[in-house]
Amino acid sequence: MASTTETKQKKMLILKSADNDEFEIEESVGVQSETIKNLVEDGFTFVPLPNVYTKALIKIIDYLKKHANKTDSNDEEIKTFDKDFVNTTFDDLFELVSAANYLHISCLMNMLCQTIADRIKDKSPEAVRKIFHINCDYTPEEEAKIRKANAQAFEGQFDESLD
């Protein structure tokens, strides 16, 4: 009987971000996070997340909602959503990956780590330094030594772009 299932009260949770914003979400959406799931199992319905800022939390709630409604038919739609989700700056990705790690959402964690790894893939050490504003603390001699020890890795063509 459809009407009874619809009227049945859905269990809700309140998530509180590090900057004190509160978000109400369905429990079934929230428990995709292991951290939230453990708290829910201990009877909590109010979940403070002191390590997750509002900006990241909004995006992550979006992600969880989308993935909670995963069916066989919306596979393509979710793929497109994921692709848009990670199409953002390194700063955002780092913020998101820290939050996903704290919340223990393994599929999101994998996707974000793969995205970041893919962006530094094929880059020369010099390009990686420029991207992340890292000072080269190697002396030219040390650098030559590293290149010599791993000559094969430095044979190919590097991607020197900085995005």
Place this chain on the structure above:
Amino acid sequence: MDFGVETRVDFVLCLENDVSLNILLHLNDPADVVCASAVSHLWHQFVVTNEIAKQLCLRKFPQLSRIARITEPDLRVAERKDVESSNSSWETLKRDHNVYASLLQAIETSNSCPSDCIGNAVSASSTDHFPDESIVNTLVSRDRYQNIPSYWSSIGHSDPNAQETLIYKLKTDLCVITEINIQPFEGRPICSAKSVRFRFGHPKSSRDKSDLLHWPQEQPVDDKFIWTYTSEEFPMRQVQLLTLLFPNTGDVICQNCLFTGISHWRRHE
């Protein structure tokens, strides 16, 4: 996308260690791991102490977890350095990083031409009608070459348990073998062996390695090699093409380029 106002921190420095590790473990190419280790002292230390090259290597080739010991050819260097134990464990980690990274690169390079890894025929334990029926013929997949039947044949034995050995040199020094195909000559009947087993190994001396292709192909040279892997014995059916797949992840990684098939031959006239 607007990257203009980005801070773009050094994530190895700023993110939690397990997050940075997770990111770098998603680098699939050993060359990228090596490049990451060359970014700064911090990155180098991070990549080396977390054994990222080794983890990547074992994830791709679980059979490499059987590596028991790594030795360096130049032992004088290790002896001369009279280092403290904490320092030497760092040296060990650093060495292992280089070893696993270059091992993985070598395997992947050899895998980039996966179709056929047999390079040359080295020798057969016996050959009938040399050179017409020599081992070289086995490198041609067709049963006939320029209208002449093309096959290798032993001199034949009255003992049905007699063994014959064919030795081949592989194309590269390092190969991952996942599959072996054998094609018995389609005579009447099909002249296949009763069973077959495979070995992989390398020449006893490095001098032999360069001589390898100058040995007489019709004579046995089995004793000049060290065989490091021997397969189980596969019974052969009398079929035209037999494909043997190495089960599960038990692919054989072959170092230093030799491969031999040993067979118990059916008696046939």
